[in-house]
Amino acid sequence: MSPQPSLDQLRFNMIEQQIRPWDVLDPQVLDLLSVMRREEFVPAAHRALAFADMMVPLRGTPEEAMRLGQVMLEPKMEARLLQELDPKPHEKVLEVGTGSGYMAALLAGRAQRVISLEIEPDLVRLARGNLQKAGVHNVDVREADGAHGLPAEGPFDGIVLSGSVAEVPSALLQQLKVGGRLVAIVGEDPVMRATLITRTGDASYTTAQRWDTLAPRLLHFPEPSRFKF
Structure with a gap:
């Protein structure tokens, strides 16, 4: 029998x-992915995933997790969203939907400060514990409904x-600084697109649709x- 690959080998693979074949080529992103231990942010029951x-369920059955949005996105999706946002070391970033805390940890590896909003109390506790164990100290996880953002803490360089x-x-969008960027997956099943919106002035924005997902x-x-006819 051949030996089981190590965690480092699995991460490399x-x-x-x-991730790299999905046009994630920023060396800073790839370096960060190689040192941030994704397996430590995955629930124990799904550590093999x-x-x-694939998306990894965080609570309940896979069907419930998908319906409630309580999943970790695919590794390539997280990596490419991070690359699109391109946080800088002096920037403040807002995340909506903390989940396990892994994306917040990636953002924190690039930005000065991250505030991450999570509506589900169990996931708030999970993410805080995961970030603490990972030694990530520049993320503030808050229990909140992120649909309205966090105007009291804005404006943000990235969302x-x-x-x-x-x-x-x-x-x-109004919580972005001029020059700030927002990345999101926008649309209706079966057509959604990863979208990058940049604030170019007090009332002006540019929108770029990056890939279908x-x-x-x-x-x-x-x-x-x-409407029903």
Whole structure:
């Protein structure tokens, strides 16, 4: 029998076989992925999935986790969202949807300060514990409904929505600094697109749609009304 690959080998394979082929080529992002221990942010019951190219449920059954958006996104998705946002060492970033805390940890590896909002109390506790064990001290995880952002702490250099929304609320965009960026997965199943919005002036924004994908909904964001004829 051949020996089981080590965690470091599995992490290397994840980066080289999943993430790099998905156009994640920023050396700072790849270096961060190699040192941030993803397996320590995955629930014990699913630890074997830590490096798999799939969403990992955080609570309950996989079906419940998907319905409630309580999942870790695929490693390549997290990596590419981080690359799109491109946080700088002096910047303050807001994340909506903390989950296990892994994306917040990645953001914290690039930014000066991260505030991450999570609506589910059990996940708040999970993320805080994971970040503490990982020695990540520049993330503030707060129990809050992130659909309205955090205007009292804004403006932000970057905002990440760690899940999908039908549309990005203007209230969130207004919490960006001029020059600030927001990344989100926007649209309706079966067509969602990773989207980068940059604030270019007091009332002006540019929008770039980067790639097609799917992700569970974040809770309490507005949904378009569906008319029935």
